[in-house]
Amino acid sequence: MTDIADRLEALRERGLYRRLRLVSGPQGPRVLLDGRPVLLLCSNNYLGLADHPRLRAAAAEAAMRWGAGAGASRLISGNMKPHRRLEERLTEFKGYQATLLFGAGYLANAGAIPALARRGEVVFSDELNHASIVDGCRLSRAETFVYRHGDVEHLAWGLREAEGRGSLIVTDGVFSMDGDIAPLEELVRLARRHDCRLMVDEAHATGALGPGGRGSVAAAGLSDEVDLVVGTLGKALGSYGAYVCASHELIAYLVNTARSFVFSTAPPPPAVAAALAALQLLESNPHQVERLRSNAAVLRTALAGEGLAVGGETQIVPVEVGGAAQTMELSERVLERGVFAQGIRPPTVPEGSSRLRFTVMATHRAGELQRAAKLVGAAARELGIAPVPAPAESLALAA
Numbered sequence: 001m002t003d004i005a006d007r008l009e010a011l012r013e014r015g016l017y018r019r020l021r022l023v024s025g026p027q028g029p030r031v032l033l034d035g036r037p038v039l040l041l042c043s044n045n046y047l048g049l050a051d052h053p054r055l056r057a058a059a060a061e062a063a064m065r066w067g068a069g070a071g072a073s074r075l076i077s078g079n080m081k082p083h084r085r086l087e088e089r090l091t092e093f094k095g096y097q098a099t100l101l102f103g104a105g106y107l108a109n110a111g112a113i114p115a116l117a118r119r120g121e122v123v124f125s126d127e128l129n130h131a132s133i134v135d136g137c138r139l140s141r142a143e144t145f146v147y148r149h150g151d152v153e154h155l156a157w158g159l160r161e162a163e164g165r166g167s168l169i170v171t172d173g174v175f176s177m178d179g180d181i182a183p184l185e186e187l188v189r190l191a192r193r194h195d196c197r198l199m200v201d202e203a204h205a206t207g208a209l210g211p212g213g214r215g216s217v218a219a220a221g222l223s224d225e226v227d228l229v230v231g232t233l234g235k236a237l238g239s240y241g242a243y244v245c246a247s248h249e250l251i252a253y254l255v256n257t258a259r260s261f262v263f264s265t266a267p268p269p270p271a272v273a274a275a276l277a278a279l280q281l282l283e284s285n286p287h288q289v290e291r292l293r294s295n296a297a298v299l300r301t302a303l304a305g306e307g308l309a310v311g312g313e314t315q316i317v318p319v320e321v322g323g324a325a326q327t328m329e330l331s332e333r334v335l336e337r338g339v340f341a342q343g344i345r346p347p348t349v350p351e352g353s354s355r356l357r358f359t360v361m362a363t364h365r366a367g368e369l370q371r372a373a374k375l376v377g378a379a380a381r382e383l384g385i386a387p388v389p390a391p392a393e394s395l396a397l398a399a
């Protein structure tokens, strides 16, 4: 038996050791981290709703009325009203026939994928899909064909090779570590041609993309074409839990077969009520989605202006560094100067593509995002990651 201490040491040696930091107060744009004030640039509380007074009040009222917990799986101890109401509202919001709540996005993927892709079939998964999708594919007894990121030619090849055994194509709508958007139109076309279902995980797209924050599928006008969308309540909607929207038939099937639904306690009523309040706020204040988009553009432009390798096209703004150790060093230096952005390393991202991942909130101020970018640029130059800007005279000579 390997000693756990040795395994931990091996993680440290590879620059992959992780530890938890203490944040005081709610997930606002500025927080106290281990007792020091920092600009928070790594929360998925995209619209700043997690500590919104209406969500707090809704959660508190629900706790008083329905209790702190749901008691059991909904198939065991009954369906509570808040769950049914939120499912109805999400169904309308997303433009589907029906919705099913899950305990978390992780559980939604870990339950829905194995329900849909069975032994002898093939599931097609983008190589940069979230870990919960990867685990959902592993839990299914199906063969998994991992296609190169966003590469529809590679996917088409895999579908042809599967010779009719393909059952499901699954993709993030917005990729969680890269901040780019899946090629949804081509995925729909391939799914139709090869008679496969298409499932899109909108965890980072709901509240951020599409009309009124309805997500990447709605943004592409494809709600009638994508068989299932998954979303979480824990990111832009500021609460906790997740959902799958699909046809009546598919949802009835998931109620009966998705093991993470059947064998897991329903989300707590306060979390469900808070998500419902978030949805109401989103519908009445869609300008917050615009604010998120414009803040993302401000940070992206400012980081690129520092000569950094900025990726993606959404509120997730990755800056590629390369090695895990160098990434963590940059993250520490930036933190010392008051900016909290996570260094992302393997196994979350492929070896050699470690990065600082910034996530923007609608509640950030443009000026603080610009100052943060300058500070990141300076730290990256100290570590030799960003180019040193050419002196003014040589620019003049070159011109």
Ligand SMILES: Cc1ncc(COP(=O)(O)O)c(C=O)c1O
Binding pocket: 104, 105, 106, 107, 109, 130, 132, 172, 176, 201, 203, 204, 232, 233, 234, 241, 242
């Ligand atoms: C694309 C994607 N799907 C699913 C999840 C899991 O969602 P949850 O945090 O609700 O478990 C995440 C979380 O980061 C995610 O990025």
